[in-house]
Amino acid sequence: MRESFELMLDIFLKEKELLRKKGWIVSSPYSYEWWDGLKSAEEIIISAILVQMSRWENVKRVIQSMREVGLTNFEKLYMTSDEELYSLFKSINFYRTKVKRLKYLAKITIDLGSLEKLYDRDILLSIDGVGEETADSILLFAGHKLHFPPSEYGKRVLSRLFGRELNNKREVKTMVENNLRKGIFEYKLFHAGIVTVGRAFCFKEPKCDNCILKDICNYTMK
Numbered sequence: 110m111r112e113s114f115e116l117m118l119d120i121f122l123k124e125k126e127l128l129r130k131k132g133w134i135v136s137s138p139y140s141y142e143w144w145d146g147l148k149s150a151e152e153i154i155i156s157a158i159l160v161q162m163s164r165w166e167n168v169k170r171v172i173q174s175m176r177e178v179g180l181t182n183f184e185k186l187y188m189t190s191d192e193e194l195y196s197l198f199k200s201i202n203f204y205r206t207k208v209k210r211l212k213y214l215a216k217i218t219i220d221l222g223s224l225e226k227l228y229d230r231d232i233l234l235s236i237d238g239v240g241e242e243t244a245d246s247i248l249l250f251a252g253h254k255l256h257f258p259p260s261e262y263g264k265r266v267l268s269r270l271f272g273r274e275l276n277n278k279r280e281v282k283t284m285v286e287n288n289l290r291k292g293i294f295e296y297k298l299f300h301a302g303i304v305t306v307g308r309a310f311c312f313k314e315p316k317c318d319n320c321i322l323k324d325i326c327n328y329t330m331k
């Protein structure tokens with residue numbers, strides 16, 4: 110199985126232009142730009158909350174607006190009135206709830222004294238609206254910690270690729286963390302690659318003929 114993970118890493122690296130088209134910028138291990146060119150850990154954390162049940166294009170526009178007025182700074186975000194944030198977040202689904210969550214998250218970070226202290230899985234999971242996928246995405250892409258985000262894309266792609274049904278997203282995390290080479294670059298690339306395959310080819314009715322993983326996928330060998 111480890112060999113297949115290595116092969117996938119090679120394929121994802123070779124296909125980095127495709128990954129870019131799907132919003133993943135293959136960068137240096139500790140860059141924040143992996144998430145469609147975002148500029149800071151705070152931007153990634155804010156995006157991870159805003160993107161739930163929302164379109165990424167809208168989230169990206171909101172982040173740009175926040176950046177222009179300095180609102181990606183957690184202290185400033187916390188001090189800003191809800192009404193001001195509502196008007197900024199209008200294009201985001203459930204924006205009122207998300208304003209509440211972001212302000213709470215900003216407050217926790219301020220109370221902890223540093224972002225580094227926020228990169229604790231238990232603390233993140235204790236925050237309303239932060240599930241395992243969001244927590245691990247923050248840990249990996251903002252905190253550069255070796256936690257693999259479990260996703261529905263991962264569940265579908267890896268189940269088909271290995272010809273073995275994964276029952277839940279947690280099994281994705283376990284499988285990847287047990288078999289993927291340990292490295293920040295490798296974890297980020299693998300997540301970006303798997304999500305790209307899920308978004309571009311591995312639909313309910315998969316488009317295997319065009320898929321970048323077709324030569325190593327069990328599903329196409331049935």
Ligand code: SF4
Pocket residue numbers: 266269270306310311312315316317320321322323326327328329
């Ligand atoms: S080859 Fe088909 S089943 Fe396999 S990962 Fe690609 S789209 Fe999914």
